[in-house]
Amino acid sequence: EVQLVETGGSLVQPGKSLKLTCATSGFTFSNAWMHWVRQSPEKQLEWVAQIKAKSNNYATYYAESVKGRFTISRDDSKSSVYLQMNSLKEEDTAIYYCTPGPFAYWGQGTLVTVSS
Amino acid sequence: DNVLPQSPTTMAASPGEKVTITCHASSSGIYMNWHQQKSGTSPKLWIYDTSKLASGVPDRFSGSGSGTSYSLTINTMETEDAATYYCQQCCSTPYTFGAGTKLELK
Numbered sequence: 001e002v003q004l005v006e007t008g009g010s011l012v013q014p015g016k017s018l019k020l021t022c023a024t025s026g027f028t029f030s031n032a033w034m035h036w037v038r039q040s041p042e043k044q045l046e047w048v049a050q051i052k053a054k055s056n057n058y059a060t061y062y063a064e065s066v067k068g069r070f071t072i073s074r075d076d077s078k079s080s081v082y083l084q085m086n087s088l089k090e091e092d093t094a095i096y097y098c099t100p101g102p103f104a105y106w107g108q109g110t111l112v113t114v115s116s
Numbered sequence: 117d118n119v120l121p122q123s124p125t126t127m128a129a130s131p132g133e134k135v136t137i138t139c140h141a142s143s144s145g146i147y148m149n150w151h152q153q154k155s156g157t158s159p160k161l162w163i164y165d166t167s168k169l170a171s172g173v174p175d176r177f178s179g180s181g182s183g184t185s186y187s188l189t190i191n192t193m194e195t196e197d198a199a200t201y202y203c204q205q206c207c208s209t210p211y212t213f214g215a216g217t218k219l220e221l222k
Contacts (some may be wrong), residue, residue: 035211044119045151045159045202045213061209065118097158102206103149104170106158 002026004098004107011113012088020083020110022098029079030054033101036072036083038094039109046094049083050101066092088114120203122214128222135190137217139181139203147206148186150179151213154199163188165206195221 008020020036033056036048049072052059060072071084081098095109121140129135139148150163161170163179166186176191190197198221203214 037211037213039159043200043216045204045216046118047204047209047211047213050209050211063210102161102164103151103204103211104161104164106160108158 002100002105004100004105006096006098006107006110009096009110009112011115013116014088014090014114016088016114017084017086018088018112020085020096020098020112022081022083022107024079024081024098024100027100027105029100030076034072034074034081035099035101035103036081036096037099037103037106038092038096038112040094048096051081085112088112090114118212120205120212120214122203122217124217125215126218126220128220129190129193130222131193131195133193133222135193135197135219137188137201137203137219139186139188139214141184141186141205142212144183146208148179148181149204149206150188151202151204152199153202159202162201193221 003025005023012018033052035050039045050061051072069087074081093114095111097106097109099106123138147165151159152162153159167179178189200216200218202216205212
């Protein structure tokens with residue numbers, strides 16, 4: 001059974017940093033292209049970032065809205081993917097989900113609230 | 117460019133009624149995914165590669181489309197189909213989502 005467990009979400013002030021973790025099991029993580037997707041309080045889904053597998057040189061891609069502020073990374077030995085979020089803005093407030101491509105499985109998400 | 121247009125935004129259907137939701141891609145030559153989300157739960161992949169049903173999805177659902185116009189159809193609405201449906205451009209960045217269609221039971 002595929003499991004995805006996102007952690008690390010919290011209330012944080014604008015301008016601060018936060019790191020999210022997604023621990024996975026039940027599939028061959030090392031071969032998977034992993035994504036972070038977020039859902040705003042208005043329920044809009046937004047793709048955030050992707051990291052490809054080692055065979056693709058761990059290539060990374062970002063939505064324009066987070067480019068330069070967020071960094072996606074992975075640890076294949078721990079079957080985990082991470083999202084380092086810097087210079088957070090109020091509009092980054094959302095539930096953050098990790099999902100392996102092609103988006104067939106979703107975790108329960110972790111809530112990030114950016115507010116002063 | 118951040119959100120794919122979907123229509124309608126909301127709709128209500130009676131059991132047995134046919135339902136069609138449309139989505140417009142920002143470019144042609146793509147595949148479309150559809151995700152179903154019920155209140156308080158995570159999204160679920162429902163249709164992938166434009167027309168393939170995800171595991172466990174009833175065959176009253178179908179997906180179609182080409183170019184920049186795509187659709188999700190429910191042949192006969194059932195109570196359990198009430199949910200929000202999101203389209204999503206697949207297979208290359210950015211994996212843009214639609215604005216969502218909230219389907220309610222009439």
